[in-house]
Amino acid sequence: MTLRAAAGDPRASTGRSGRGEWFAGYAFIAVPMLLFLVLNIGSIVYSAYISVFQWNIRSGATGFLGLKNYQTALGDPTFHRAIQNSIYYAVIWVPLTMAVGLFLAVLVNQRLRGRTFFRAAYYFPAIASSAAVTILWIFLAAPDGFFNAVRAALGLNPLFAFFGYPPNQNWIGDAATALNSVILLNAWTTSGTFMLFYLASLQTISREVYEAAAIDGAGSWQTFWRITFPLLRPGHYFVATVAVIGALQLFDQAAIAGGPNGDPANALMTVVLYLYNQAFTRFDFDYAAAIGLILFAIIMTLTLIQRRVFGSAPTW
Amino acid sequence: MRRSLLALGASIAVIAGACSGGGTPAPSTGGPAGSAGAPSAEASGGASAGASETTTSAAPSFDSSAVTGTVKLSGWQSSDAEKKALQDTIAAFEAQNSRIKVDYSVVAGDYPTVMATNFSSKNVPDLFYVDAAFGQTWADQGFLQPLDDYIAASGFDVSTFYPGYIQPFKGSDGKTYGLPKDGNTIGMAYNTADVTTAPTSLDQLSTTAQGLKGKDNLKAPMCLNASLDRGLAFIYANGGAIVSDDGKSNMVNTPETTQAVQGYLDLFKNGLGMTASDMGDGWCGDSLGKKHAAVAFEGGWLDPAMSSTYPDVKYNWGTFPQGSSGQPSTISFTASYAIGADSQNKDQAWVLLQYLAGVDGMTKWTSGGVALPSRSDVPTPQGKDALVQQAANAKPGSGFMKGFTDVQDAFNKAFLTEVQKKSYQAGPVIQATSAAVDKALAGS
């Protein structure tokens, strides 16, 4: 649809848009928005609807429950454990992976030879599929797996024994160490991604800043903490938000390592896995929907809090 | 919608086919067809599907030979051997009954999960596996077709099924929703190189295990599951139970059950048994095969796994050892075939089901060595005497009460925690399980 008549109109500079532009705009976004509304936003609404009824997956709604599911969730010990696990995971994994990511970014940002290679190496674990990586990790963490064999060969067993870990410790099968193993697994894979985010953020700090610091006699450690770190605030904000949201949605690795029941003994039960579990092993879809909405509320709240705390961080 | 048009088309085709064959019209959905004065139904057409048929003038009868179409058969698959055995059985069925085609597909991934999505969309296979663990749940939620009418109309003989095997497939309304396709009891498999005489009591078992400690590079004398799916056998052996026989009262808090649970925990505590996972194995069959353990408590599924993966390991079967109850006992696991409530080909599915759960089909299936019969009139496959003779004394190992999965879950989690934390106290296990049982009984 040509808008020849409007061609002469200096719309671009005055900002007055015509109907043609409206039409084009809506037309261009129509398909994605339709899909989002149906399969994304609409599904939240549908989930909310499901959660207030007793839902038989074959015959649909069979009774109005009101907020009973939410009440049940509040008193459900497995749900509590799931929340506990998710929070523990977020609290440990987020700072750990951010720190490692930042560390790697600083390393790779230096003017050293081969740093493109190193950057590639550090990001590499992130490109494999969660299934492949988790299964690989399970293999490495098995009682007779690589990790135990290496620490035995290096003579580190007494050290581990001091902390209560026998030579054939089943890292993923033991309820005490399962979640920590998954934390390490995900720290290993995701630190590369965070490194890239931090790298981009580091790029925006101009050289003059460092040169000024050097002239003032600041050591590199001081430079980092007093100058670089604070200047990375938009990076921290971004990475932290992404990390927390991702942490609360932990599913793949927990499901592959622990199965839908969060074995061993609920150690790997995350909120999202619990949702899946309730929906497909208990067939309790309405309860599952309620859990999903609670999780959604948590994520939204956290995001809003983060925005408040970090404020409108300056653009990079 | 497209689907209902398809169903309508299928119905017309079936009816047309039936009419042209001179038999009785048979609608493709709903219950068995009424016979419009065709007393010699079984004489017409080819062989019927292995089950006996009687037509009485009073009750409606089901004419298997008049049914044509396709049956979508589905289930999980735990081994290649099982796949072969099933395919052989299906081929035998199709040879015997050329009017019905069987379309078999495996459900991969988590079976209940996948089936749930099927049920929700009413897009179900016609005939599928239902494990005892969720038989009652699925029946009560309306996913399965009640079979009583079909059974009556075909005169299918259900009396020879082992009672423990058919019980998990009765819904709360007392109707039958599935027929056990096979069944397995838990027996004691022991490596004949390490264990010369099979212990017959739990005390003897402990003594034997004690003597095996440290022998031959074993990681542990026995491979044990830290869960109810084996622990229950130990509980029954000692006279304990989870619920009373009528399923109404909580029996977890009794001294017998407590002692039984403590005894099972003590096996772990004293180093007489270890979980497969801690030995670096996927299951106790691997542990037995890799010689990490000398004794494993498994069912008939062990044999094909051992012969294909560990053919050099010589082992024997013994019945589950007796405990303080003084009676032989064990637990059984079974799965049934059930017809989907929303299936479009129920009659066809019933024909196939009669074969598979009948004497002929079951004989063929169990001869593949992957499963044991659930009927006493099917001959015992070779070498499985110990396992089959226990069937009469076996109580269901799963699905024997409403809300069983939650009870099992509570037990498993508490028990595993005791084992992994090395505290080995029966108290918390009893407590957690009892609470779950109370909750389950209250909910029904």
Place this chain on the structure above:
Amino acid sequence: MTDRVGSAGDARPVAPSGTASAGGSRGALVQAGPAVTGDVAVLPRARLDEVGTAVRVGDKRAHWRRRAAYAVMITYAVLMFTPFAWSLITSFKTQPDAVQLTFIPQPPTLDAWRYVFQNLDPSIFRLFANSAGIALAVTLTNLVLASIAGYAFARLRFPGRELLFLVVLATLMIPDQLRLVPVYLILNGFGLTRGPGQYLAVVLTMVIMGTNIFLMRQYFLSIPREIEEAARIDGASFFTTFSRVMLPLATPALAAVAILQFQGTWNAFFWPLIFLRDQSYFTVPIALTFFRGQGGFTTNYPPLMAVVVLSTVPVLILYIFFQRYFVEGIAASGVKG
């Protein structure tokens, strides 16, 4: 959300940072500095060479610091690669040897590989075909839809634009699992849960991702308006301006979207798990989990590791050749508007 942040799905993470300011900031894909007409190149390497710490050349302390830095970097690189290297080595071992700490298989054997190529059901070729087909389809749809929507959000003015963009960002925060039941029911209503429709169902769940729209919008925002205005003044329609003028300029962003989306879809786990029911429709990650669970490979590590290696090879190749796009795509998705 992305595999890379330890959760389900295959989208890349984007901060829900709200609306972009009108001027827009430059993405990492664009050179910072005065706009160069028509020459919006990918970030030249010089920019990436920024020094992060002050290093005094010739300073002895700096020399040792450099040595230390290399040591640390190499150690960490080894740590990154070791698990994969171990999986490769294990794939050449026999099963009993797989649990030994032998860096050279004793004896080395191709049995596992032979098994994988000959005896797997579904065959490895079928698995790759499934994965590739779905990945290509999803990548294509994302490219088309994200670029056109991204352009609209960046450059076209229409009422409610900011609100609608918020909707796009909001979708990034909805966990896949929450949508599971409704999405399944909806897609099933269209008959997409049986037969080949299963492929379509999987594609539909990933057909357009909010992160890609975000990325394309970021990029378009950084293209100077003059180019566009010139085209419009010449009488081009909105669509022509988009397809003939803006799209060719956005090649770096398109490349990033394509590569990242292909990789993400190749690795996708959740939706294929739900929709691809028939064994012959499995994608590689689903098959991996299946083989480990029901397929009986639980502790039969060599063939399992062989499949792990194979599943990583295509993405690895993509990564080696197009590393730049991975890096810049990820970085760009992190830039706030």
